[in-house]
Amino acid sequence: MDITYQEQRGCLTVVLSGNLLHIDSQFNKEELFRFARTNQVKNIVICQQNMDEWDSSLVVILFQLMKIAQDRGISIDITAMPDGLQKLLFLSLTVDRHPIKSKHNKSDFLEKVGTWGINTISSIKRGFLFLGSCFHSLGRFFTGCAIFRSVDLWRILDDCGPKAILIVSLISFMVGLILAFVGAIQLKTFGAQIFVASLVTIGMIRIMGAIMVGIIMAGRTGASYAATIGTMQVNEELDALKTMGIPVTDFLILPRVVALILTMPLLVLLADFAGMLGGGFVGTLMLEIPPEEYWKYAWKAFDLTSFLVGIFHGIVFGFVISLSGCYFGIHCGRNADSVGVATTNAVVWAIVWMIVLTGIITFFCEVFDI
């Protein structure tokens, strides 16, 4: 690569030779531009000697020189340049290369608060509309008028039921194990380690089983609902359903909601017993409680009402997780990024609503002494 330049009687001659690829960092172009701006330069001539390959970095340098010449009202001769390069330089100069003012201007604080307020109100409105249409679809389901494919319901049931058994069992077993460990440390100091069985049983069947299943299913199934429906939105499949006159809530949301409402109580049941098994593992192996003694105390602590409250939590969580997943999927944007956002929101809001509803259910249980 070689770029040389010299001034003679007001004429700045720039000579290009050799291979002119990636010349941006190898050549001090600022010095050349400074020189071209001096008053002693009256015209510029670009010449070449055995010029080989060139790329956009050369175009940028020559374009700057042409702009300097244009600004100073002096002539510049590029006729010795290859044809393609001349055309590119001509194009660079003729088009308006000032970017259109960004539409993504920074807004001030008040505008941000206002926008947030408007968005929140419209989200709440959208949420209620969505909830209404889901209840409407459920009504149609119970009256046998809903339009959906039973094969879809079976496929979704298989996905959120049998295929979730392993992960739910493993996590619940570990949670029971941890509960027993933590309880054992305190109870051992009073010589009351036998009550580990009661602690684990009450904890798991009343709320922990349902919460753990809820969190697992929000991350596993809720996210999958949002991603699937979001991708369908990107691929215009939702538009196709609408134009065919098939209600999206019936066809896509209903099987998912029904599947989770049916499988969640069963998974909570499984989680309860897996947790108790985890507690029993610690009780018999670490605290050396005889297995029959452990199970005697566990069954003693087993309360049908608490168990049913746990199962009820499961049904509510199933409803919340499926609605959250479907809502964010349906309101997903039309690009890849939006699918990611929809998935994250589906999981986050499902967990938030599960905790809020747990608080509400617990409050009512206290009020009605359940």
Place this chain on the structure above:
Amino acid sequence: MTKETIIETERLTMGYGSFVLQKEMNFKINAHDIFIIMGGSGCGKSSLLRVLTGLVSPLKGNVYIKGVNFTTASPEEKKEIMKKCGVLYQSGALFSSMTLAENIALPLQQYTDYSPKTIDEIVSLKLALVGLSGFETFYPSEISGGMKKRAGLARALALDPDIVYFDEPSAGLDPISSKLLDDLMKNINQTLGTTLVVVTHELDSLLDIGTNGIYLDADSKTIIANGSPKELLKNPPNQIVYEFLTRGKQKNVK
């Protein structure tokens, strides 16, 4: 004067698993050509493009790009070769979370040591080249399908490639946008001397821009014609090619 060969295939057989799409393909692509890969739906045009761009390995045979065996090249060698190749996908394949300027700047930031100012200059030059001057700050979701394709082309041209591959460039475009893209492709070929390898079955487009090409036949699973589309239309080598180039007209071809 013989033209310089930029891509050459040698007994190339491609397919998926035991299913063979095309077999024993031997063809050459000359530098500065607009080379059209023609054929009916499902004959393996797009698969051939995936083999040529290294996304899929062939079942058998070799692809040589600028004399280097691309099929057996190491990942580093392949990366070096692909730096001199650009690809325009059917949908444009722009990254939706980036503006058009950021999309085009990405390969420049990855593979060159240009200053940010130079990169900005090159980006606006490339956008000007495809007629999208001033759209630097727009996101892909804010522009039309035709504009997306042109922006995708600007990104494919970012590193001044020797070869640009096009997968169905006219698909989904109205006739005017399609013609604009064809003119743009010819302009780039003539101005920059870039070799264009185009997969298409748009008759108007391939007859207008193609300087050379091959026809892939789905039944015989091999190349049944070789030459410029205009020449193939004038002197069709067989009935299949004639019907393809005349939208199903019947004629006894000897």
